[in-house]
Amino acid sequence: MGPKSTAFIKTALKAFHATGAHRLTPTAASGLGAIFMLHNVAPDTGYEFEPNSFLRVTPEFLEDVIGLVDDLGYETISLDEIPGRLAAGADAKPFVCFTFDDGYRDNRNYALPIMKKHSVPMAVYVPSDFADGTGDLWWLAFEKAIRQSRHIDIEVASEHFELPTRTAAEKTHAFNRIYWALRKCPEADARATVKTLCENVGYDPSGMCRDLIMSWDELRAFAQEPLVTIGAHTCGHYALAKLDDETAFAQMNESITRLEDELDLPCHHFSYPYGNEMACGPREYRFARRLGMSTAVTTRKGLIHASHKLTPTALPRLSLNGDYQDIRYVQTLLSGAPFALLQAYENLARLPSAARSLVSPRRLATSIG
Ligand SMILES: [Zn+2]
Structure with missing residues (x-):
């Protein structure tokens, strides 16, 4: 999903928010469930200039999201359970999965106590160079x-x-x-x-890595927590699609092997750094399959549908974005309405421009409502 689609989803979110239209969306749009993507979980810093703050949610917001999905009847599951849910299709209860990229220490300090309090599984994807303390943030x-x-x-x-x-x-x-x-x-x-x-x-x-990211010693202890799954995230956190075949495959393969050796645990799950279309595509999805990954996640925005049974190494996620810490936005995203709307809008892109100009995200959202 490119910047235009992202902008569309943001506009649609505000429109749904204003109209309450998401409550009328058919349940088919909400699919089997969702994989949430997070990075940092920590209190606000109060910095006026902090452009990466969209990567951080507060512990309170994380707990609110857990409360929301519980109220909406979702089951919180681990990544290991996703292949079974994809096979079961719509017969199983809807699920959500909480995933955290990059291995920030605040995941252990702030997120883990909340996950334990509510018995919610969490997965953390760690670049091996970051755990070494030599990575480049x-x-x-x-x-x-x-x-x-x-x-x-x-x-x-x-x-x-x-x-x-x-x-x-x-x-x-x-x-x-x-x-x-x-x-x-x-x-x-x-x-x-x-x-x-x-x-x-x-x-x-x-x-910076040593200050912010869990070391191997810390990860070994963290990985022993029953609710925690550790996944791979390459060695050096490069956008894989920009690398040649050999280097991209080695970045994936070596990071998986390294995690397994350091943690003495099997690694079945992978997250593509940056995760958008500039960073991963069909070649990387094939590599992940070849490396035996049972799931691999992108940052493409979307819910999990039964059709993802065919593409378990190209799964979309929902970002819990620090700039949108409003529980109503999360509810709207889980309804699937913004993605159904985006699909409709992209279909309209095939129309002549004069017809297209009559349709705005706000107007579409309002008409659905
Ligand atoms: Zn990352």
């Missing part, structure tokens, strides 16, 4: 560098950015301008650019 390093800078002067893929970064608004503007240029260029180049930027402002990001 470049998107966070980029934020830190801009936070302590007053002016940015940098080249990204032969585009020159010279921007003031004194105020929070200027910092946010600079981050947004440069971030997507970085995401589009070869990842090694993007990381080198961020490294240069960090050097220019005097910030050393080398301790």
Whole structure:
């Protein structure tokens, strides 16, 4: 799902929110269930400039979501149970699964106590370089560098950015301008650019992984928790689709082997870093199957349907996004209505533009209501 689809879903969410239309959606749209995607779980920091805060939800919001899915009659299951649910189809109770990417220590400190309190399984996908303490959390390093800078002067893929970064608004503007240029260029180049930027402002990001991510020792203890499943997330957290066949396969294979060796547990589950269409596709889905993964998750937005029985290594997820910590948005997403609407809207894209311009997400949502 590209930025346009994401923008569509956000607009549709607001429209459904305003109209209450999601309550009228047929149950078929809600499918078999959902896999939630989270990253950080921690209290708010209060920083005015914090562009990666969409990756963090508060412990209170996580607990509210658990309460919501319980009220709606969903069963909370582990990743190991998903193949069975796909085989059972609509005969089984609807399910949700909670997954967390990257192995942040706050998953253990803040999320685990809540999951234990409510007996809810959780899966954490860890890049092996991150657990080693040598990985590159470049998107966070980029934020830190801009936070302590007053002016940015940098080249990204032969585009020159010279921007003031004194105020929070200027910092946010600079981050947004440069971030997507970085995401589009070869990842090694993007990381080198961020490294240069960090050097220019005097910030050393080398301790970031050790500060934020669970070490192997911590993961070994964490993995012993009965509710916890650990999945693989490559070695170096690269967008696999940008790598050649051999390197992409090795990134997946070595990370799975490493997890199994370090934790002395089998690894059956994988998450593609970044997870959108720029980061993974049919080649990676095949690799995951070849490596014996029983599930693999993307960041494509959607619910789990019976048809995913055929594509268990290309599963969509629902992001619990820090910018949308409103339980009504989660209920709307679980209804499946925004995705049914997106499908309808994409079908309309085949119409002549004059007809298409008559239909907005808000108008569609309102007409469904
Ligand atoms: Zn990740």
